[in-house]
Amino acid sequence: MIEHDIALAQKLVAIPSVNPRLGDDPAIIGEHRLADFLSNYLNNLGFAVDRHEMTPGRPNLVASYGPQMPRKTFLFEAHLDTQGIHNMTVPPFAGILSNEGRLYGRGACDMKGPMASALSALEPDRLARLAEAGVRVLFIGAIGEETGNIGATQLAGLGIGADEAIVLEPTDLNIVHAHKGVAWFEVECFGVAVHGSNPGLGINAIEGAAAWIAEMKSALDALPLEHPSLGKPTLNIGRIRGGSSINIVPERCVLEVDRRMVPGEKAEEILDHARAIAERLVKHGLLRAASIESIESGAPFETGVDSSLIRRLTEACRDEKTEPRVEGASWYSDAGPLSKTCGQIAVFGPGSIRQAHTADEYISVQELQTGTRILRRLLDRLAGEGT
Template structure:
């Protein structure tokens, strides 16, 4: 039997537009602030103390705490507030329509479904049990996940961390305890134009870029040999874009590439770029180019929490006791788990709904999945309280 309160909560969340401002044509729907307000009020009503961190004006992150000030354990539960845009949607984006055992609307699956499941799981008796056991619960609503994880980054920079972090995302109830990092960058080479009949009078940026690409591939090849991650596989590189030259008979004075480097835990994104810069400096000192620029386009940290940690094992236990096969896995996509892995010792991504249904024209979540997810999280919180209660 589906829980009416849970369904109503999700429909309420879907009805509050919170499109990422960068993805909204209409500013009236492109703000996380109304959902942040709802979340803050909801949690305040459950006895949480609320902080708002509005680092970008109009885009408040919500940090809500409940439990002892000197806790035995801290658990951070994070839900991002923003959704994808609504362009081309075939269902009313904010209707929260309930039909054929599904709830439809933008965010129903990513991320309001998992958020509703977690909020609903935090019943008064669970909240009191956690506090009495000595657990401080930190519920975070973060802005801007869909575009650069800005909210999570801001909070990590402020030092917000915990012993354990549960990042809510629609994983189909799989326990994702590792994902690759993403380093996207652009390299621009400046050459010197000359007539194509006298190439010796110019510096070809395209020709020099061939050497740069060689350096980039060798760097990734070395990384592949050194680090084959048991869960994520080896690091990769793809040069997705190249632009250069203007005419067949002119020595090109400019060439640009865009590089997509996927990293595994242990790789430092700054080191990777530094190694590329060494090659560029060499090209310049050899007077093969007139100048260069390296620009970071996206920087997402990889993370991996071992499968035998308390957090992952407690999720496994909760799945089993609720009759759900416990799947532990690594993921190819990126989430707020990346930034929070810098300040939280154990991190896992988990939630009801399927990532295949996120960002779609008829986004929905199955009520059965929503319900199961909430029961599972309820069990997880209960097990945490029992575990910490036993600690002196």
């Protein structure tokens, strides 16, 4: 017999939900089919289900169960979208179980496997016990995580959050308590074009941009910021465009900048600082003008390692004889936007991030089931605290 969580993971994999920006076949793109399935599934468990569709055709799902005036709110968040299926070497939507105990398919580990674990932990008797203990449980399905965390950003904008949240992602059953934030921006530098034989008469936009980079780097090096699990903030100039000819002093140079932030840093402050450096260069005649615009940004997140959520989740792992690492992650997730509306967040789930986005994506069946048992223990401990 196939256990409930495995059968459910197979079912979820069989419902295509490719991020619309990562595919073009209408039969497989979009999150709506999965949102429909989850609406039904959660409805049948007694959840009140709301849809928030700010992007037409792409519904976010917010389901809740339990008291209207709760003692505590607890949230599972799962993104609904997956990567595309280009170049996959296994059938993407067949949900094949192999003899080595693997479930194959697009989304098997990122993140329909972890989603199946969480849904399987939400059994009627456990939900009733949580409600009795004054805990309101939310299950959120968010669109567009793979291309800019759109859904989580929309929902956080509506104020949807909880006291404690588990953002489901494949972490090998380790507990991610922090990750960096992202500030992507464009720096447009203007000079004065003259003939290259007489550069002293013009202002070289490329050289001005280089001066800006040097000042940004030395300012970053001087920052006394070093996070115990995330290290230092970083700066990467990912793209540069400028100049028109070898013998002309360039009039314009554009930089695309990827600045990763540690907790406590804010994108707006980083952009303000970048502008102040550019203004100084203009004042000193190294640039004629400059403009700096945000491309995209996402907040960092951090939950204290001694917080109630991290402690309870660690204990739940130990109940199931696993010893989780509590660590910072190098990648980004929906925990960033949700940090605005959730008191404590852990990113957690079965499956390996190394298997996410791959041509033969799979999740270990055994790990998925351990994940389910850990999440049950977690909810049981939460219910037990109220009585």
